[in-house]
Structures are given as C-alpha cells and as structure tokens.
Amino acid sequence: MEVLKKRPTSKGPAEWFTGDVWFDVIYAGAEPSRMRVNIVRFAPCSRTAWHRHATGQTLHVTEGIGLAQSRGGQIVVMRPGDTVRTPPGEWHWHGAAPDHFMAHLAMWEGTGDAGVPETEWGEQVTDEEYRAHPTIG
Template identity: 75%
Template structure:
C-alpha cells in the first residue's frame, strides 16, 4: 500500500471516528485519562484540493501574471501564500501589506523596488522582505520569466485591509534598472 493510500485511510478513519464519537487508536495506547487530556483536540491533517490557476487582473498587474493560492489561512492562522508567475516585463502595481510581505524567488530573474529606493535584482534562492506598510512593486526582468512565493498575513480579527493597491508602475520606474543592485548585497 502506498504512503498516500495509507494517509487517506488514516484521515478517513479519523473522520469516521469523529462522526461516530469514537476515539481512533493508532496502536499506541494513551496513558492519560479523558479527564487529563486538554480540552481542545487537534483536528486531523487534511490534504487540501488544488485550486485552479488565476490570471492576475489588469487593475493590479501590468503584463501576464498568473498565481496559485497555496494557503489562505483562517483564524487563528492568517497566513497567505501564493505561487506567482510573471512573464518578461510583467509586474505588480505599487502596493503595501498591513503585516509586511516576504518574496522567495524559485526560478527566473525578478525585480523589486520600494518607493524611493533602488531596483533590486532577485534570482532563485533570494528572499526579500518588505516591512508593514512599505509601498513596493515586484515582477520579472525584461528578458526573463520569474516565479516567486509570496508570503504575507491577513490583518487579524480587528479587520482592515491586508493589502492596499496604488498606481501602476510606469515604464520609466520599471526601466530604472541601470542603478540596480543584487538582492542580499
């Protein structure tokens, strides 16, 4: 039996046990009584269904951008993770995040810039963090595709927007690469 099949069987058994109110045994007996166990019980791990890829809208992006939602946590988790794929010259509009954002490049060559800062070149393995409220843009270099993981958090139970979007990055701003530096330098 494959590991995936075994995992599915375990998840199905857990779900069935929860539905009938029975405890699922993994073979290792618990030494604590029900009165000694914590009141909250961890829910079973689940394999989430893959969502279809989404084309980035013209309101938020210049050029061809596609993304896949990897995680969109619900309270108490607020994590957001997308895999974002940019065609050459494609880029986000100026934007900022309430809790900051981390980008991790997985392939290609990308560019990132904070408002008033210099354009930074990103390559596979580079990780760039923008702090909360910092206006920035990111996208692919003119002659390369670029893929990155985008990680950020939602604003929490107090509300407020997790991201704010501004104007499109002009060609002049995008082409200011002559004064760029490499990420991490």
C-alpha cells in the same frame, strides 16, 4: 490533518498587474492562522502595481530573474533562492526582468480584522520607473 486540494490557477487582474501574471493560492489560512501563500508567475516585463501590506510581505524567488523596488529606493535584482522582505506598510512593487520569466512564493499574513485590508493597491508602475533597473548580467 487536512489535505487542501489545489485550486485553479488565476490570471492576475489588470488593476493589480501590468503584463501577464498568473498565480496559484497555496494557502489562505483559516482562523486562527492568518498565513497567506501564493506562487506567482510573471512573464518578461510583467509586474505588480505599487502596493503595501498591513503586516509586510516576504518573497522567495523559485525561478527566473526578477526586480523589486521600495518607493524611493533602488531597484534590486532577485534570483532563484533570494528572499526579499518588505516591512509592514512599505510601498513596493516586484516583477520579472525584461528578458526573463520569474516565479516567486509570496507570503504574508492577514490582519485578523475585516475592517483593515491585508493589501492596499496603488497606481501602476510606469514604464519609466520599470526601465530604471540596473544592468542584469
């Protein structure tokens, strides 16, 4: 058994996020594990840039109300207890609703290949794209 000490909270870099986003690395697997788990906290209106994961990603909302979208798809509302899965290679974004904070567990696997990035980051989600969300009741 190994007890992993908590790492410091990190501010999400502006290249990857719009707005105030903070994350804690919960687990970054040591070989042979490739599991990655972060808790990510989004202020209202904050969000990721478009991105995709080589092995896909699973999000589990722990508090607040969030939004998520796959490229070309409808924006979906995420609430506490919801789990959203994006398949390998699917471009997507996720973040907080306009009037709510949101926190989620982000879970994905590394590729096991130093030459293949786990996550590929694209352009920022525009305000127009973000504002196309459904009514949040």
